[in-house]
Amino acid sequence: MKKPIALFLISLCLQADTFTSTLNSTSKRLNDTLLLSEDPATGFLVDTGLVMAGITAWGATQWDWGSKTFHFHSEGWFDRSSKTGGSDKTGHFYMTYLLSRVMASRMQDRGLSLEESSLYGSLSALTAMTFMEIGDGTSPYGFSKEDFIADSVSALVAYLIRTHPKIDEYIDIRFEYLPLNDSSGRSDLTTDYSNMRHLVAFKAMGFDALKQTPLSLLELQVGYYSRGYRSYDTVEESQHLYVGIGISLADLARRSEINVLQNIFEFYQPGHTYVETDLWSRP
Structure with missing residues (x-):
């Protein structure tokens, strides 16, 4: 019984490696x-x-x-x-x-x-x-x-x-777009600021001693956003400077060796992947 299970698990790993290799080679050809x-x-x-x-x-x-x-x-x-x-x-x-x-x-x-x-x-x-x-x-x-x-x-x-590649390992500059606030009158998503955040992430994975440990998945995020300043906004005006602790999706992608995901998460921050508190805010 144990042998078929082991063979099944090995098969899954080989399929995952094949998928990753195919995805990376395809993205490389597309880039070229x-x-x-x-x-x-x-x-x-x-x-x-x-x-x-x-x-x-x-x-x-x-x-x-x-x-x-x-x-x-x-x-x-x-x-x-x-x-x-x-x-x-x-x-x-x-x-x-x-x-x-x-x-x-x-x-x-x-x-x-x-x-x-x-x-x-x-x-x-x-x-x-x-x-x-x-x-x-x-x-x-x-x-x-x-x-x-x-x-x-x-x-x-x-x-x-x-x-300075070493600095690059420690720092990401990212954008988050999470349309939670109603702004149905908008016609230009590039200026829908009431659903945007911009942030700097300081990554534990930059430390060589932590690269292969679970701690490398942690990062400190410092970001800024405002709400309610567009004519179509339905929320009150406010400004926020915040700090958060997040999960490094870029490091997860690095560990899985999926290059395209690592590149995406270096510049894009999905919502709900961190906990935060305001350092400063103003209504």
Whole structure:
């Protein structure tokens, strides 16, 4: 009786290994196909151009680009009276960081060194986000110097973290979207701040001594979010700075050797995977 059970368990393990190997090889082939060009200079221009084209389409359909003459507008930072309670600033920081990392990875796949690819990735992201801000300058929003500063700082942070792999093991910058608050009047999910959080995760898995222990699954999260600042929101205005203890899904993915999941959870935080308490809040 024990022998068939053992054989069954071995079979399951082999199937799991085969599944993981197939998934990783498939994602690698897809990534190579989407690289479009192996030449770094051409790839840089193509990647940046495609992102800018996507931003243009979204800006024209969602943000009323071209409806105003170009102008500047001061939005403030995290003031209670600011337009989104500061969530658009953390949103700009996160988006530039994500673009920097994705673009840098693509440039490294084209043969550039860690430092070179990180530099080009940050330059590509900052170029695209600055282009977006210029487009906003022709809309009711206006060109925001605060957004531009957030983008610039984020591009630099992305470069510094990626070029220091040891620091990269300790720190993730993530985004959470959990639509619990009714905002049915929204047409633009990218600005649905009442259902978003942006956070920094400090991971125990960065410590070599903890990598193969259960403690590596723990991480300290520090994040910010605001609620109720959009015209369609049905909740009261509030701002929150919080700290949480979470489970490192990136480490779980690393242990399972599923590369695509590890990449996703480095930048995305699913809800209900941590416990939290406010460090500061303001109604």
